[in-house]
Amino acid sequence: MTASIVSKTSSTQNTVTCINCNLDKFCIPKGLDHFEIGELALLVNRNNIRQKGEAIYHAGSPFRGMIALRSGSAKLISFDANGNELIVDFILPGEVLGFDGLATQTYNCTAIALETVNYCHLPAHKIDEMLTQSSCLNHLLLQRSCSQFDAQIERMMLNRRSAEERVASFLLQISERFKQRGYSELEFRLSMSREEIGNHLGIAHETVSRIFHLFQSKQLIEVRSKQVKIIDKKELFNYYTTYSLNSQK
Amino acid sequence: MTASIVSKTSSTQNTVTCINCNLDKFCIPKGLDHFEIGELALLVNRNNIRQKGEAIYHAGSPFRGMIALRSGSAKLISFDANGNELIVDFILPGEVLGFDGLATQTYNCTAIALETVNYCHLPAHKIDEMLTQSSCLNHLLLQRSCSQFDAQIERMMLNRRSAEERVASFLLQISERFKQRGYSELEFRLSMSREEIGNHLGIAHETVSRIFHLFQSKQLIEVRSKQVKIIDKKELFNYYTTYSLNSQK
DNA sequence: CGACGCTTTGAGGAGATTCAAGACACGTGG
DNA sequence: CCACGTGTCTTGAATCTCCTCAAAGCGTCG
Numbered sequence: 001m002t003a004s005i006v007s008k009t010s011s012t013q014n015t016v017t018c019i020n021c022n023l024d025k026f027c028i029p030k031g032l033d034h035f036e037i038g039e040l041a042l043l044v045n046r047n048n049i050r051q052k053g054e055a056i057y058h059a060g061s062p063f064r065g066m067i068a069l070r071s072g073s074a075k076l077i078s079f080d081a082n083g084n085e086l087i088v089d090f091i092l093p094g095e096v097l098g099f100d101g102l103a104t105q106t107y108n109c110t111a112i113a114l115e116t117v118n119y120c121h122l123p124a125h126k127i128d129e130m131l132t133q134s135s136c137l138n139h140l141l142l143q144r145s146c147s148q149f150d151a152q153i154e155r156m157m158l159n160r161r162s163a164e165e166r167v168a169s170f171l172l173q174i175s176e177r178f179k180q181r182g183y184s185e186l187e188f189r190l191s192m193s194r195e196e197i198g199n200h201l202g203i204a205h206e207t208v209s210r211i212f213h214l215f216q217s218k219q220l221i222e223v224r225s226k227q228v229k230i231i232d233k234k235e236l237f238n239y240y241t242t243y244s245l246n247s248q249k
Numbered sequence: 250m251t252a253s254i255v256s257k258t259s260s261t262q263n264t265v266t267c268i269n270c271n272l273d274k275f276c277i278p279k280g281l282d283h284f285e286i287g288e289l290a291l292l293v294n295r296n297n298i299r300q301k302g303e304a305i306y307h308a309g310s311p312f313r314g315m316i317a318l319r320s321g322s323a324k325l326i327s328f329d330a331n332g333n334e335l336i337v338d339f340i341l342p343g344e345v346l347g348f349d350g351l352a353t354q355t356y357n358c359t360a361i362a363l364e365t366v367n368y369c370h371l372p373a374h375k376i377d378e379m380l381t382q383s384s385c386l387n388h389l390l391l392q393r394s395c396s397q398f399d400a401q402i403e404r405m406m407l408n409r410r411s412a413e414e415r416v417a418s419f420l421l422q423i424s425e426r427f428k429q430r431g432y433s434e435l436e437f438r439l440s441m442s443r444e445e446i447g448n449h450l451g452i453a454h455e456t457v458s459r460i461f462h463l464f465q466s467k468q469l470i471e472v473r474s475k476q477v478k479i480i481d482k483k484e485l486f487n488y489y490t491t492y493s494l495n496s497q498k
Numbered sequence: 499c500g501a502c503g504c505t506t507t508g509a510g511g512a513g514a515t516t517c518a519a520g521a522c523a524c525g526t527g528g
Numbered sequence: 529c530c531a532c533g534t535g536t537c538t539t540g541a542a543t544c545t546c547c548t549c550a551a552a553g554c555g556t557c558g
Binding site for chain 1: 329335337349357405406
Binding site for chain 1: 503504505506507
């Protein structure tokens, strides 16, 4: 594990903390008041780096705290009984990792960088401190955890849809997440491979490729390797709401 | 909504409360100390009844509190954009409902009785009271919510398995849950239809039927309508761990 | 430039769905 | 108590979607 690197700049302007971080609307501080964010800022280790393919934490290892990605992306994976990898989620810049270890104090998943990442680390023992002091954070974490419930239902819904609907939904979801963080919603680079997309969606990587091609031929998107441009967002959206009209009741 | 019926017996022996309830190991009180259970017992409305097909709560309605089933079973459902029903989970006696409304203060799902149910109701405003007083309950709820995370991964795993593996897993899961609550683990009655099982597992009801028949012909189970007897639990278990050796990497 | 990994594309096949028809179970009323 | 009707369950056959295997194309990085 690398030691956390605390900025040594004396001028506060140049020091990025939770208070002036541009990700504050999406990160852990979301929902906390100004004072609490200040408290939080003192607890966070910034500027941790991992290269592509390196793990941020491992399944089974003791909970070390929550992670907020400042740049780069990661995949959150789990392994089945036969050691097959299952990609539980992709994590984009500004998103938070670590919920899989919060309750049991042991990480259930392994987090691996898909490209070079820079992240902030809120240590576990400091989370405990905050939990006993601030009922606000407590409530916040509860809320965050419960929103997992919604995500689960969303995923169950997707799992009974066709491969085309899954891919459409995947593209729109990534687009939306980029948009919310101030990146272009219509043109972006996928940091994960077709294999990884397929794994996450429960379809073969060849199928992902074929459907990307299909969408391109239908003028819905333009794909060139990992670069994606969404041409017809509306139609892409229709793709996965309209097509299941005669699905099971 | 029916008014809660509080027992009018004067003798404490005849009054079932959280303190002497046989479900205390599985219900909300799990993990609370004796004093806290006593507190809880004062807050709970008991003996609420719903008939088969009736809703216990509706998606979109304000969070009214947590529900613990004392007898009977229910299904927790959600609806997709086209109004198709998705069965998120089945709830067996002694299990707790309502997590889908805890964070947002609005139920995300609809809970419907699969047969006559008798349930206890812990009102929402009393949960709030307890949350500000007892950090223990707070922590407990957080833990419960986080365990949703595990369930989600488990379900994602299942969703890339074959129909046979899904059905095997379903039977074993129900069996395990009955066992934990003191019912026979090898012989039980399924309160849900083939249609509902299929919906929950993401397969057609005909497929469920066919696989029940297949398992019977392999001497793994005996099925007669809704009555199920597990003959070879071990082999049934192998069925869904062994069969995916050459699944996707 | 050559090697390796990722992506694309094709062909064949397996598994699950859909549609359709018949069997069975359960509740109702005669 | 039996006949009847409705809804659930079973079973078969045809079809379709997606997977698997295989090979070729493309990109990237030393």
